[in-house]
Amino acid sequence: MTRFAPLIRVTSDRLDLPQPIKSRVLLEMAADMEDLYEHYRGQGTAAERAEEQVTEQFTFSEQALRRLTQVHASPYRRLMDSLSERTRALWERAMFIILTAFVAVLTMEVMMTAQPFSDASPFIWVVAALGAAGLVIASLRIYALYVKMDHDVRRLRRGLDALIGISVFSVVIGHYAVLVEMFRIARAVIDEPERAFVGASICVLRTAPVMNLALLVAIGAAVLWFVLSRTVTRIEAAEASVLLAKGGAS
């Protein structure tokens, strides 16, 4: 590990750049730090003093780091940076509210008008709500990772566990709904055996949409979790690779 790993770590924490640009910049800095250190040592400077001089020169001001961020900023990021902190927060909050409202209204409209769903067990509303929540969480993560390119390792995994939870819970709810409906209709058929065939049809009408939607939500949330997790893992690996890069210790 490079002798300047602590300084690189601090710079990495302060440098607001997306991966893989960030690790390339830090690798370049790490190499220049080592070369400058060897230059000073070559001039006869003591090891400790050389290290001090390099550290001093590579401790960047906030202004310098901001300039570096601006050079690599995406057009969207440049637009966001041109807004004040308050305006930016308001814009993101507004987008979140609009997205949530849109998903909620769309979900309810589909649930109330589409034939398979209107005949389904009430549990379908629970599954639909889980699906809508998963969609909102995934959208926010996608926005943060791919649009805003906020690759701060402290926030990378935010919301990912919720997607897995939604996936598992929707299957559980789907199975529970099937169990409840089948049990309820079985009890009714025991009282009126002549309605057995009708009862079976009602059971299918009420449970099939729930199970289908539950599986759709579960698979969708799991796939989104998988894709987003891979991106997060790649970013975390890139962050770690800079700190673990071998230096030229002499």
Add this chain to the structure above:
Amino acid sequence: MKPQPLETQNLSRSCHEVLILALLATGPKHGYQLALELEERSGGEFRLTYGTLYPILHKLEKGGLIEGVWDEGSPRRKRKTYKLTRKGRRHLKAQTEAWRSFFSRFFTVVEGGEA
């Protein structure tokens, strides 16, 4: 060819960019070499902090004026070398003329002569 006027609002940034391009005109260099050579060749007059150097280098690279190449063959570590591109050479030539013209007019005003 009539030299293009300098963007006087960002003289400092323009000056640093031209200095870096001029240093690269003599051959490819690493980032730390640019800072050291600039200070040495200017007798200490121009000192670029690394906080100023890296944004300039990356901006010039994004603009296609210089090209950054990673040295994959180094057994010790990856190092990035910068070299001047053809576009960079043309830009350096144009900017050198612009600065020459700028200082000519500057001293004309200061020394009270006529343009």
